Amino acid sequence: MPSLFSRxxxxxxxxxxxxxxxxSVKFAGVGxxxxxxxxxxxxxxxxxxxxxxxxxxxIRDEPDTPPPPRLDNQRREAAERVQRLLRKQSLEAEELExxxxxxxxxxxxxxxxxxxxxxxxxxxxCNRTACEHFGLDNRRDLSQRITHLLRAPVLxxxxxxxDFTDPLTLxxxxxxxxxxxxxxxxxxxxxxxxxxxxxxxxxxxxxAEVMRRDFVANVSHEIRTPxxxxxxxxxxxxxxxxxxxxxxDMLHRMAQQTERMKRLVDDLLTLSRLEGSAPPGIKExxxxxxxxxxxxxxxxAFSAHLVGQSAPGHELVLEGMDTSDEIAGSSSExxxxxxxxxxxxxxxxxxxxxxxxxWQTRTNGGARFSVQDSGPGIAPEHIPRxxxxxxxxxxxxxxxSGGTGLGLSIVKHVLQRHDAKLDIESTPSRGTCFTVxxxxxxxxxxxxDKAG
Numbered sequence: 001m002p003s004l005f006s007r008x009x010x011x012x013x014x015x016x017x018x019x020x021x022x023x024s025v026k027f028a029g030v031g032x033x034x035x036x037x038x039x040x041x042x043x044x045x046x047x048x049x050x051x052x053x054x055x056x057x058x059i060r061d062e063p064d065t066p067p068p069p070r071l072d073n074q075r076r077e078a079a080e081r082v083q084r085l086l087r088k089q090s091l092e093a094e095e096l097e098x099x100x101x102x103x104x105x106x107x108x109x110x111x112x113x114x115x116x117x118x119x120x121x122x123x124x125x126c127n128r129t130a131c132e133h134f135g136l137d138n139r140r141d142l143s144q145r146i147t148h149l150l151r152a153p154v155l156x157x158x159x160x161x162x163d164f165t166d167p168l169t170l171x172x173x174x175x176x177x178x179x180x181x182x183x184x185x186x187x188x189x190x191x192x193x194x195x196x197x198x199x200x201x202x203x204x205x206x207x208a209e210v211m212r213r214d215f216v217a218n219v220s221h222e223i224r225t226p227x228x229x230x231x232x233x234x235x236x237x238x239x240x241x242x243x244x245x246x247x248x249d250m251l252h253r254m255a256q257q258t259e260r261m262k263r264l265v266d267d268l269l270t271l272s273r274l275e276g277s278a279p280p281g282i283k284e285x286x287x288x289x290x291x292x293x294x295x296x297x298x299x300x301a302f303s304a305h306l307v308g309q310s311a312p313g314h315e316l317v318l319e320g321m322d323t324s325d326e327i328a329g330s331s332s333e334x335x336x337x338x339x340x341x342x343x344x345x346x347x348x349x350x351x352x353x354x355x356x357x358x359w360q361t362r363t364n365g366g367a368r369f370s371v372q373d374s375g376p377g378i379a380p381e382h383i384p385r386x387x388x389x390x391x392x393x394x395x396x397x398x399x400x401s402g403g404t405g406l407g408l409s410i411v412k413h414v415l416q417r418h419d420a421k422l423d424i425e426s427t428p429s430r431g432t433c434f435t436v437x438x439x440x441x442x443x444x445x446x447x448x449d450k451a452g
Contacts, residue, residue, distance in 0.1 A: 154170065169183070226260050230257050279418075314349060314355050368435055368437050389406055420439070421436070
């Protein structure tokens with residue numbers, strides 16, 4: 001009300017001023033002067049309204065812009081109220097944007113993929129994990145229909161039937177033979193026909209399940225075979241009259257099968273112990289020379305046993321025997337792992353072949369232990385799987401040589417517990433080289449042979 005009164009007062013003053021001016025100069029009547037005064041007030045008030053309108057337009061982008069100084073009280077009060085409301089809305093918008101950013105950051109950090117689909121099954125948003133699972137682009141593929149990008153019949157059928165009770169298992173479009181990627185996908189409807197599509201990488205789970213089934217099947221087969229042989233021999237001994245030579249031959253074979261089962265059980269128990277115990281620390285140090293001397297003695301004895309005393313044995317060469325290095329960890333585990341590598345080389349190298357056992361200290365403080373043979377070598381496709389349990393390049397030859405198929409698995413576990421890495425290089429018909437690399441934290445003192 002005060003503001004309206006002041007505006008009316010301003011109008012009357014200008015009209016009176018116009019009338020007085022017209023009377024004083026005697027060029028027009030009083031009515032024209034009043035009209036001129038009213039027009040002047042209208043122009044002035046319109047200008048102030050325009051200034052107010054320009055300010056209102058400006059503060060949409062900058063809510064903190066102060067009101068113009070030449071506003072009347074009514075417009076100034078309106079400007080202050082509008083500014084307070086805009087500041088409040090701006091703070092609320094910033095808070096909502098911050099919450100939305102935090103939610104999106106949390107969803108981006110999720111190990112599971114998330115895709116938001118609208119009522120037409122088109123992509124509204126997806127996180128980085130979903131892009132990695134499905135090969136999506138979170139900019140290019142927005143508003144694209146999900147079934148146009150993922151041409152999986154089971155997904156199309158599930159969306160058509162609208163039955164989202166059970167999860168789906170899909171092969172990722174990015175999967176390759178060397179890098180398989182299996183996904184568990186769940187569709188969760190919400191709102192008015194909208195959906196969340198969640199994905200989870202189950203490759204490792206499926207591979208573990210396959211390995212478990214293979215392990216159970218392999219163990220069953222490895223134990224069932226000697227048991228079947230033993231049962232057959234026992235039945236023969238119980239039911240048939242045999243001479244001393246036949247009986248002794250059967251008992252000898254039974255002893256062989258029993259020894260085979262014993263080795264298998266021992267290896268399984270070793271694997272179980274390695275997986276279930278804490279890794280060895282770096283407080284126990286063993287001289288490398290002591291390990292090499294034991295390996296030399298055991299290797300020559302095993303070669304003589306395998307080849308026989310009458311035939312020439314393998315040519316065994318040990319390099320780095322004069323080293324003063326010490327290695328941290330469990331000496332018994334390291335001895336077992338090293339001898340497993342030497343054992344394999346002796347088993348699969350012809351009696352007249354050469355086996356080089358080498359210890360080298362590296363310039364970075366670490367060390368290498370390697371076993372190189374001149375045997376038949378290994379085809380490239382077998383090398384990545386050599387450390388799998390019960391994996392054999394040649395099953396018949398491995399069993400004939402007395403192997404259980406667990407030796408390299410034990411080696412892998414021992415080396416992992418000692419922070420070491422196993423590399424395998426092989427060329428068919430030219431031999432194989434197994435190299436173990438130890439970090440500097442597991443080796444101390446200096447050796448006679450330096451490797452880069």
